[in-house]
Amino acid sequence: MTVLVVGAAGQLGREVVRKAGATGDVVGLDRSALDVTNRDAVRSAVAVRRPSVIVNCSAWTDVDGCELDPARADLVNARAVGYLAEAAAEVDAHLVQVSTDFVFDGSPIGGELLPYPEDHPTAPLNVYGTSKMAGEVAAGPMATVVRTTWLQAADGPGMVGQILSALAGDGPVELLGDRRACPTFIEDLVPALLRLAGERVSGVVHAVNAGPASWADVGRAVAEVVGADPTRVVAVEEVALSPPRPARRPAWSALDCGVLRRLGHEPLRHHRDAVAATVARLTG
Numbered sequence: 576m577t578v579l580v581v582g583a584a585g586q587l588g589r590e591v592v593r594k595a596g597a598t599g600d601v602v603g604l605d606r607s608a609l610d611v612t613n614r615d616a617v618r619s620a621v622a623v624r625r626p627s628v629i630v631n632c633s634a635w636t637d638v639d640g641c642e643l644d645p646a647r648a649d650l651v652n653a654r655a656v657g658y659l660a661e662a663a664a665e666v667d668a669h670l671v672q673v674s675t676d677f678v679f680d681g682s683p684i685g686g687e688l689l690p691y692p693e694d695h696p697t698a699p700l701n702v703y704g705t706s707k708m709a710g711e712v713a714a715g716p717m718a719t720v721v722r723t724t725w726l727q728a729a730d731g732p733g734m735v736g737q738i739l740s741a742l743a744g745d746g747p748v749e750l751l752g753d754r755r756a757c758p759t760f761i762e763d764l765v766p767a768l769l770r771l772a773g774e775r776v777s778g779v780v781h782a783v784n785a786g787p788a789s790w791a792d793v794g795r796a797v798a799e800v801v802g803a804d805p806t807r808v809v810a811v812e813e814v815a816l817s818p819p820r821p822a823r824r825p826a827w828s829a830l831d832c833g834v835l836r837r838l839g840h841e842p843l844r845h846h847r848d849a850v851a852a853t854v855a856r857l858t859g
């Protein structure tokens with residue numbers, strides 16, 4: 576597999592470059608090397624390198640920024656995906672597009688909060704989600720669209736590191752308790768993503784660590800791992816955030832990984848195991 580990673584300086588892009596490079600040929604292009612909104616530059620970067628796989632890790636991920644600038648959100652998160660799909664088709668490369676739980680609105684399924692399956696109707700609440708949903712369509716029917724949630728960097732402190740720092744103090748540790756999804760650790764996501772790429776799987780695939788949680792739940796899990804008092808973690812509600820944020824977010828956006836199961840892929844481990852491994856990495 577020869578892999579071209581665009582958006583290679585982001586938290587996901589860095590790990591895709593690292594893991595793909597361990598087993599094959601990889602070229603990572605950050606925004607300064609390739610601006611994906613430049614259609615001609617995309618076509619020529621792909622035509623010169625002729626990869627077998629393109630992994631699009633570029634996106635405008637500032638959810639509140641997108642709310643204030645829908646045109647830019649659409650350009651980066653949707654139209655540019657179309658440019659990548661077009662360029663990929665010209666060299667028969669397989670495109671992997673990364674998408675988000677924010678394509679869903681958080682409503683229950685049949686009155687119950689169940690993880691969303693891949694074919695659940697999308698209904699984004701904000702501009703970011705709308706632009707990413709358009710990006711899924713722009714990727715085309717042959718691409719793998721990998722939806723994931725609440726990414727945690729493989730090479731940085733992330734939320735687990737922030738929680739560790741807060742627990743090192745004495746006071747209460749306030750964390751959001753009224754939104755739940757599946758905290759997903761990039762070190763676990765990337766092998767799944769690269770396997771899907773190698774198999775040239777078409778369509779939407781959910782890939783998240785197991786176990787829905789709020790950040791307050793994750794805070795208590797970190798406290799248990801380090802032997803701190805979990806009752807120091809205080810769940811706060813999003814409405815208490817000051818100032819209020821421009822973009823609405825779904826209160827529930829856990830994803831069911833049914834397609835991965837049907838493909839016979841190993842499920843991503845429970846997020847609590849990933850939390851423990853991250854604590855060990857950060858404190859070891």
Ligand SMILES: NC(=O)c1ccc[n+]([C@@H]2O[C@H](COP(=O)([O-])OP(=O)(O)OC[C@H]3O[C@@H](n4cnc5c(N)ncnc54)[C@H](OP(=O)(O)O)[C@@H]3O)[C@@H](O)[C@H]2O)c1
Binds near residue numbers: 585610631651723
């Ligand atoms: N983070 C999450 O919790 C989360 C959850 C679900 C899904 N996702 C999806 O996962 C993917 C990766 O996200 P991430 O967390 O790795 O985001 P990230 O750290 O913000 O990385 C995104 C990268 O895209 C680059 N980029 C922005 N505009 C570009 C352009 N016009 N041309 C080329 N590159 C451009 C950014 O470069 P600059 O920094 O220079 O702008 C940045 O390096 C995205 O598709 C995102 O929607 C993320």
